[in-house]
Amino acid sequence: MRAVFDYVRVVADSDSSILITGETGTGKELIANLIHQASHRRHKPFVPVSCAIFAETLIESELFGHERGAFTGAIKDRPGRFEMAEGGTIFLDDVDDVPMSVQVKLLRVLQNRVIERVGSTRALPVDVRTVTGTKRDLRQLVAEGKFREDLYYRLNVIPITLPPLRERREDIPLLADHFLKRFYQRREQQARPLSPGVLQAFMRYPWPGNVRELENACERIAQTCTCDTVKIGCVPISVLFHRSTELAEPVIETHSHPSSVSLEERLRDVEQGLITWALKVAGGNKSKAAELLQIKRSTLGDRIKKLGLPDYGDEGSRSAATD
Amino acid sequence: MVTKEQVEVVVARIRPFIQNDGGDIELVDVSGNKATVRMSGNCVGCPSASMTLFMGLEQALRDEVPGFEELVVV
Numbered sequence: 001m002r003a004v005f006d007y008v009r010v011v012a013d014s015d016s017s018i019l020i021t022g023e024t025g026t027g028k029e030l031i032a033n034l035i036h037q038a039s040h041r042r043h044k045p046f047v048p049v050s051c052a053i054f055a056e057t058l059i060e061s062e063l064f065g066h067e068r069g070a071f072t073g074a075i076k077d078r079p080g081r082f083e084m085a086e087g088g089t090i091f092l093d094d095v096d097d098v099p100m101s102v103q104v105k106l107l108r109v110l111q112n113r114v115i116e117r118v119g120s121t122r123a124l125p126v127d128v129r130t131v132t133g134t135k136r137d138l139r140q141l142v143a144e145g146k147f148r149e150d151l152y153y154r155l156n157v158i159p160i161t162l163p164p165l166r167e168r169r170e171d172i173p174l175l176a177d178h179f180l181k182r183f184y185q186r187r188e189q190q191a192r193p194l195s196p197g198v199l200q201a202f203m204r205y206p207w208p209g210n211v212r213e214l215e216n217a218c219e220r221i222a223q224t225c226t227c228d229t230v231k232i233g234c235v236p237i238s239v240l241f242h243r244s245t246e247l248a249e250p251v252i253e254t255h256s257h258p259s260s261v262s263l264e265e266r267l268r269d270v271e272q273g274l275i276t277w278a279l280k281v282a283g284g285n286k287s288k289a290a291e292l293l294q295i296k297r298s299t300l301g302d303r304i305k306k307l308g309l310p311d312y313g314d315e316g317s318r319s320a321a322t323d
Numbered sequence: 324m325v326t327k328e329q330v331e332v333v334v335a336r337i338r339p340f341i342q343n344d345g346g347d348i349e350l351v352d353v354s355g356n357k358a359t360v361r362m363s364g365n366c367v368g369c370p371s372a373s374m375t376l377f378m379g380l381e382q383a384l385r386d387e388v389p390g391f392e393e394l395v396v397v
Binding site: 198227280310 | 344374
């Protein structure tokens with residue numbers, strides 16, 4: 001993540017298009033704003049547009065504006081987002097949702113740096129830096145024929161990939177700390193530390209909504225928890241009762257992202273998944289679990305310790321598991 | 324009919340977190356569509372928090388164990 005910030009500082013001042021790829025909640029708009037603030041355009045407007053919220057026919061007039069009478073309901077001239085961003089930066093989020101017909105026009109705008117309002121033949125020159133955001137891998141959409149290849153290359157001059165939170169778990173405590181401080185401050189209260197159990201739950205949860213979801217969880221905690229230490233009862237139920245800790249079979253997702261992959265981390269996840277699965281199937285009996293995994297009982301013990309897995313097998317069903 | 328194993332799988336999911344906070348949760352009994360658990364230690368936090376945890380556990384059991392109806396804490 002630090003590398004991303006360093007990179008942003010380097011590329012901010014150029015005028016090249018930037019494509020930010022990242023799952024929902026990873027901070028695409030934040031990075032886009034950062035790029036704008038670090039560039040020489042910072043005193044001009046930063047205009048974020050989510051291309052996902054407009055119906056197909058509306059996107060065009062939203063981006064490029066329209067003239068009075070261009071279509072039913074167009075009662076007066078209206079500038080588009082590109083015009084509003086004149087001299088500054090436009091951030092087109094969810095660019096993968098832009099329909100093919102508008103993609104052509106977008107390409108023309110980026111290439112010629114002129115826009116035409118809907119219903120107008122007058123070409124207006126614009127000086128706007130484009131930053132785009134996407135949840136999906138545009139390269140793959142290009143391969144599937146759902147995204148124009150020429151537009152992809154036009155947008156993807158400088159690629160930035162934001163890692164999902166589950167691939168940078170070491171940042172979870174830092175982020176949680178930061179959000180809690182902020183939310184408690186808003187209530188004019190001292191921030192409370194997280195208990196070890198809560199931290200463990202946070203580290204284990206896969207955070208499909210990424211940083212935004214973590215922020216939301218912290219806000220909920222700050223609103224409801226009145227204890228000296230944030231304990232397990234104050235953690236949102238969805239985080240606590242998530243099934244990820246007891247996968248039936250370890251899932252290995254195919255990695256279509258262009259981002260880098262940490263082999264160590266991936267292997268650790270697989271190992272953790274398999275051991276948890278074996279312990280569950282064996283009813284917490286480590287000898288049986290070791291047999292299932294075709295390793296020695298002592299090796300299993302070592303690995304459990306190394307991974308920091310809870311010994312709930314031994315604690316939870318001591319009567320059943322007589323090692 | 325709800326079995327002890329079905330309930331234990333769900334309880335086991337949160338037990339490590341509670342133990343890490345110096346408490347414990349124990350499945351005392353399962354009879355009919357009802358399960359009884361015992362929570363010990365100052366594990367959960369404030370009173371409203373233990374309520375949240377209790378309701379969360381009951382909801383999770385209802386979602387995942389077919390026919391499950393009631394959770395009792397002793």
